[in-house]
Amino acid sequence: MGEPPVIEVVGVSRRYAATPALLETDLAVGPGEIVGISGPSGSGKSTLLRLLAAIEPPDTGEVLLGGAPAWIRRYGRRRRRPPRPGYVMPVFQNPFSSLDVRWPIWRSLTEPVAVTRRVSRAERRTLAGERLEAVGLGGLPLDAMPSELSIGQCQRVAIARALAAAPAAVVADEPTSALDVTTVAGILPLFQRVAADGTALVLVSHDENMLRALCDRVHPMAAGRLGEMLVC
């Protein structure tokens, strides 16, 4: 990789109580790169993803976002310090629970923008319409509630929300496992378009075939360790 990694973990380990979830793991992802992580349940895929997104700190090792440490120690506690808000955005497995059930989709979609600057309601609705258009949901009413959408539509809205923050990287945990084959076929080109725009993508999935078809490289994981890279 010629450019510096967007996200990088160096020698990170994580354990939950007595159970080691991740052991001495290194991974770097560059701009526009699509990296897949496959493996059986309990292999540490989701833990690695949480560390990459700086949702939680590692026990040992370092997480670097844009080349700078993602965690700093202040007043005895570790605090997250991304290069900017929305630098890494997540996409979750269950699209229904990843959107606030009380909020119409325009509000969820534009939350990443509204938390960083003052935006009028009209501006937010316009932005939401543009975001929906970008993920192929142009006809969807902005006031629709998550419960009124199909699971595939919810996942597209969740992806659109992640992209609304203009992230440098998107991490997705089993983003297609709750979806049917037809819906998956609509989601995968979306990920390719996101990466083509320069956003780094890390996808975790059981489906190695899907990862091999989509990703630049795939790392198998087992027992908390990242295996040799498989070039696709």
Next chain:
Amino acid sequence: MTSILTGRGLTSTEPTAPPARGVLSRLLRRRDARAGLVILTLVVVAVVAGPWFAPHEPDAAEFGRVLSGPSASHWLGTDQFGRDQLARLLDGGRRSLEATALVLAISVAAGLVVGTVAGVAGGLVDVVAMRAVDLALAVPGVVLTLALLGALGPGFGNLVIALAATTWPPYARLARGHVRAGRDRPDVVTARLAGASRPRAAAAHLLPGAAAHVLVVAALDVGQTIMAITGLSFLGLGAQPPHAEWGVMLADSRLYLTEASWLLLAPSAAIVVVILAAVLLGEAAAEASDPRRVR
């Protein structure tokens, strides 16, 4: 799924509270809720608007008509000072319901603030807040209320303060539990990664759900609160003479049980009807807000 094994993946299997408008429409579809709501609305309208239409002042004594039975001019009779019982029932009802609303509003607000702050902050703040709640819950509520009233002195304002001070801890615990349980919810995590501070993410995504849960429990507590207010007023710790209040009216009427038994009926019936309506509405609200009971 790894996330289920570790319990901390990017997956969430937590049930989320149903949206407020769904709860409201489910609530209004229930016959018991509608009945409770209609009764409470009628009582509230009667006690708020009634004094303007009542032909007698609640405190106006008419010593020529002491302890007279129901008649065309005094529908519910008169008390030991010849005061119109209907006018006092409406005036006293306004006072009882006002106090109930005040007690619940203060305790719900205090519980939500303390619980949410403890849940969001965690650490030492959480420990201190929750030990204060434990302490308040360890002492029986009635004993604590009586002790506070003993220190503050009897009076309607002090009764509201004492009751509010002893009823907020369960709401704080409920709100704190809701906030703690929702901290790892995907929508909250996304908001945090997008740049929202912990308080902002909690206020936007967790507080509405916590408030809905606390309000449902508060609806169940309406009956209990009215009982406490009228009970303490009955003991002389609430409204003071000459002001009317349902508990005070009951206390006065027990002295004339043999010669004017009707004096007991009106305030008793009013208390029973309001508590029944509150319980109907509270139970229905609890069921309508439970995602597992959606029909």
